Amino acid sequence: SQTIHQWPATLVQPVGSPLSLECTVEGTSNPNLYWYRQAAGRGLQLLFYSVGIGQISSEVPQNLSASRPQDRQFILSSKKLLLSDSGFYLCAWSTWGGARSEAFFGQGTRLTVV
């Protein structure tokens, strides 16, 4: 069966420090991968998605970047964190297939920038 791992679960980082959140998927190949930010009152905001190795689409211009160095690995990064980067970050994967697709979510990372 397929599983998705996202870590760390919680992270407290000072302003100006770098960030690296990692997400890996097991049990499937060539998944679509996503990074979302879940903010209270603002719902689920798509940050990046990837349909293949090295292919990243950015939905919202911001202080963050994403990379996909391997088929089932998706990394969210920042060179210098801002206070506004605090939030709950979710990684997800989906199969190809339009109507038969389903997005599967990780447990999330609570990032607090201090």
Place this chain on the structure above:
Amino acid sequence: AQRVTQPEKLLSVFKGAPVELKCNYSYSGSPELFWYVQYSRQRLQLLLRHISRESIKGFTADLNKGETSFHLKKPFAQEEDSAMYYCALTPDNYGQNFVFGPGTRLSVLP
């Protein structure tokens, strides 16, 4: 551009009352529509999808292409239905992204 709107941030109903969570979308093509649910301390997960035409936990959703809506309904709400609900769409093409609405928190009161 694809967009999903959910006008209600919070919806409170009493147990046994009908509930309707509203969802509207904008997309130039024919998207596929989904409802996702997040119960307290659990992962966000799929509740139902339009193409399956199914009823899950008593919930149904009808796609109205004329009104570009996909409202979620249940005739008799239960306390365990309290959760965050997200409407989502994906284009009917391969390899495209999921777009979620802002979510509606449903609170079912005893």
